[in-house]
Amino acid sequence: MRTEYSTRQKRELMAFLENHDMKNFSLDEIVFSLQGAGAQIGRTTVYRTLEALAEAGSVRKYQNAQGITQYQHVADASRCESHFHLLCKQCGQLYHVDCDFTDTLAKHILAHHGFRLDSSQTMLVGVCAKCAGLEEDRDGVDHDQPCDHGV
Known part of the structure; x- marks a missing residue:
């Protein structure tokens, strides 16, 4: 030990x-x-x-x-166990996704594909709003806040 x-x-x-x-x-x-x-x-x-x-x-x-x-x-390590992560391939920033839709996606993948996702290790790669030039005042969305899809 x-x-x-x-x-x-x-x-x-x-x-x-x-x-x-x-x-x-x-x-x-x-x-x-x-x-x-x-x-x-x-x-x-x-x-x-x-x-x-x-x-x-x-x-x-x-x-x-x-x-x-x-x-x-x-x-709070337990915080990362319950959500997906987004990685910007341009700036390298890692974002936490507090979104009910990801829970729905994880349940779908388990039910229809027999695969259990580890949310703490699930990372989606793309381009963040800042690097993509999306401004809060242009699209009305604060991209750093949790979303509510009513799911």
Whole structure:
């Protein structure tokens, strides 16, 4: 059994992640930010700690559109279990989709295709409203808010 240690480096990394909750960073961006703030922490230490946090569920790990691994701190890991995610292939931003329609889709796929989706791992790839040039005042929709389809 592996023992968990609370090192200064791990505490500094956790503080950085908690201060940037739900924001996406590459390994190098995290290392650069930590070292720029005066932390004496190596790339390997950051990588190993991020991998352990991803395995524990407090950090989401995914590949952005450019194939670069991104890490996103999730304060409430259970929050990601109940919805899909959208990944913009232009800017790499990861969005959470709080929408009843995705539940309907998951139920349909199970009932008609015999396949149970893992919502926490389900990611749809496309182009976000900002990159697509869709403005709230043009189409009347706030693209960052949960939707209500009456489903």
